[in-house]
Each structure stands twice: as structure tokens, then as C-alpha cells.
Amino acid sequence: MDGIIGSIIIGAIAGxxxxxFMKGAGFGLLGNIIVGIVGGIVGGFVFGALGISMGNAxxxxxxxxxxxxxxxxxxxxxxxx
Numbered sequence: 329m330d331g332i333i334g335s336i337i338i339g340a341i342a343g344x345x346x347x348x349f350m351k352g353a354g355f356g357l358l359g360n361i362i363v364g365i366v367g368g369i370v371g372g373f374v375f376g377a378l379g380i381s382m383g384n385a386x387x388x389x390x391x392x393x394x395x396x397x398x399x400x401x402x403x404x405x406x407x408x409x
Contacts, residue, residue, distance in 0.1 A: 338386070339362070339367075345394045345397070346394055346397030346400070346401055363401065366396075367399070370396035370399055374399065
């Protein structure tokens with residue numbers, strides 16, 4: 329249960345941070361959670377493909393999810409245009 333709750337909290341923070349980096353605003357609590365969790369998956373895939381490991385610590389997970397969420401929002405922005 330801690331893993332799910334931790335993922336939701338990290339996802340919410342990462343989504344909020346990515347929203348600040350990309351648009352200057354968040355997406356609401358549920359939107360931030362979704363963007364952050366999907367960003368964690370994207371960031372894990374990208375970092376894994378590049379051979380980069382941020383570790384399993386809270387800060388490493390948050391950095392990975394935030395960078396993945398920024399990449400996700402960038403790609404979504406390109407597709408929307």
C-alpha cells in the first residue's frame with residue numbers, strides 16, 4: 329500500500345512541477361497525479377534506454393518523474409499543434 333500512496337504523492341508533485349516548467353500552471357490534483365505517474369513511466373524508460381540510474385530514493389524518483397512529465401508535456405504540445 330505504501331508503494332501506491334508513494335506513487336500518487338510523487339506523481340502529484342512531479343505533475344505540478346512539470347506544469348510549472350512547461351506552462352506556468354498546474355493541471356489540478358487529478359491531472360497532476362496522472363501526468364506525474366505517466367511521466368514516471370516515460371522518465372524510467374528514457375533513463376533506462378540511456379543507461380542512467382537515479383536510484384530508488386525519493387529524490388531520484390521525483391527527478392525521474394518530473395523529467396518524464398516534462399518530456400510528456402512537450403510531446404503532447406507538439407501533437408496539439
